[in-house]
Amino acid sequence: MSDKLLITQEDGIATLTLNMPELRNPITDTDMVAEICAAMDWLNADQSIRCAILTGAGKAFSSGGNLKHMRSKEGIFAGDAIAVRNAYRAGIQRVAKAVWSVEVPLIAAINGPAYGAGCDLALFCDIRIASESATFAENFVNVGIISGDGGAWILPRQVGLSRAAEMAFTADPVDAHTAMAWGLVSQVTAPEKLFDTAMTLAQRIARNPPRQLRLTKRLMREGTVSTLDQVLELSAAYQGAAHQTADHEEAVAALLERRVGTFTGD
Secondary structure, eight states: OOSSEEEETTEEEEEEEOOOOGTTTTTTTHHHHHHHHHHHHHHHHOTTEEEEEEESSSSSBOOSSSSSHHTTTTTOOOSSSSHHHHHHHHHHHHHHHHHHOOOSSSSEEESSEEEEEEHHHHHSSSSSETTTTEEOOTTGGGOOOOOOOHHHHHHHHHHOHHHHHHHHOOOOOOHHHHHHHHTTOEEEEEEHHHHHHHHHHHHHTTTOOOOHHHHHHHHHHOOOOOOHHHHHHHHHHHHHTTTSSHHHHHHHHHHHHTTTTOOOOO
């Protein structure tokens, strides 16, 4: 593992920091792809993790593609059309799938520009909190390419088809307050308060039963691609399992006794 993705963990909350600030945290490099995907696998496997925060080092959240590699035709941008297709499938598209499929609630703390694949990376998270200095751009056409990482799928689901089309067709950046008005983010904070705001939210999430958090997220993910009948059937199955847990009994007892519950994941 390199130091391109920094990971810390405290009290059931993991913080993942994209750490290539000199290049504005691109996420298309092979080793960055591998580290992000490995981190998502770790979050899924470690049942002590109840929530995670994803942010960027330096002044940017993520520039998306590595422009220097685009110009020099390196990494996933090397080779003919078939080679680039295969590299996208083995690279940045793995990131999209891994982040979308991670089991724990994932908060994007967007500290600065989130452009191209960096914008889409934020969109694949569950909750987005933006610094006042954050901007968002689906700017693929601006560099003569298209969204190759699932942006055409996730952006309309987050902001609606008309606004998604406006962002994708113009490539114009959207500031933090506009992003909030459009529903792209749920909170905007002063830059110096961004991480504390994200951590406070993560703590509010992490105080709940961990297994039920993961099941709740899974149901919401299924709801984006399934019919109502399918979601109801899956909900019934999950509910049957949840009712048998010690954390369910503790949650009910804590509410009745007017105290804070203590949850173990059992």
